[in-house]
Amino acid sequence: MEVRKAVLPVAGWGTRFLPATKAMPKEMFPIIDKPVIQFIVEELLEAGIENVIFVTGRHKRPIEHHFDINTDLERHLEEAGKEKILKNIREISHMVNPIYVRQKQQLGLGHAVLTSEPAVGFEPFIVSLGDIILEKGEKVLRDMMDIYNRFGKSVIALFEVPQEDVSKYGIAKVKEIEDGVYIVEDLIEKPSPEESPTNLAIVGRYIFTPKIFEKLRETKPGKGGEIQLTDAMKLLLEEEVIYAYRIDGKVYDTGNPVDYLKTVIEFALSREDIGEELFSFLQELISKQIQPIDRP
Ligand code: G1P
Secondary structure, three states: OOEEEEEEOOOOOOHHHHOOOOOOOHHHHHHOOOEEEHHHHHHHHHOOEEEEEEEEEEOOHHHHOOOOOOHHHHHHHOOOOHHHHHHHHHHHHHOOOEEEEOOOOOOOHHHHHOOHHHHOOOOOOEEEEOOOEOOOOOHHHHHHHHHHHHOOOOOEEEEEEOOHHHHHHHHHHHEEEEEEEEEEEEEEEEOOOOOOOOOOEEEEEEEOOOOOHHHHHHHHHHHOOOOOOHHHHHHHOOOOOOOOEEOOOOOEEEOOOHHHHHHHHHHHHHHOOOOHHHHHHHHHHOOOOOOOOOOO
């Protein structure tokens, strides 16, 4: 069966960004003027996936509003003659066929994926994490779906990170079977640099066979007391092969303040309307050798 659905877990607290995330989902943080979650949804659409299941929570309503029709705003833009932005706003409202599933308790990423089971049913599905934007996301998803179509088994995307960053990610030990395609031998969630078997990090794009749900039900709380997706994949490995695909494009992590800022700056610099001005501003800042300010 081909892959038709994607699950987007968006129920997390966003603790790394508190207090900004007290009332605002981190998935709605803007990269200039587009929320992070829209990049993820556009990547899915470009890869031909229109059925998107958001695993959401009680403080995540803005995400639902973002992909919904806003007739008041449309009328206002129409009256103001702002046709370009009106067209854009209308496109966003019709982007996806959303299903919203409520995760009542934030018990971890694995638990969030398990919550989507009634909406996914017994078929393969993509999981895309909301805080990672990929430079060639559509190609990554298409390549992963090709691997799924050939082998009929789960596929994860990996990318190489500096050794000191391994503790931010799930890490995989793999064996290459052909150019860019690997078999997963072992997985570990957020290891210390000393215990990490490799520096190949799980990058927030997965295709799972429905067997993952059975394994998620068996998964005990792991790192941070949470039900970890990586631990369920480790259980799945005992029964099924998991394939891995290595990403060669750029990976933008927006899940922590400094990487989020780097992403915003890089995207802004490449924009025609604001890039030049920002570049001059940054040059001026650097030439004045402004030092980081000591804050109390
Ligand atoms: C999650 C996963 C981790 C993965 C990471 C990618 O961690 O648990 O395996 O490498 O996403 O962003 P989180 O960033 O939610 O702590």
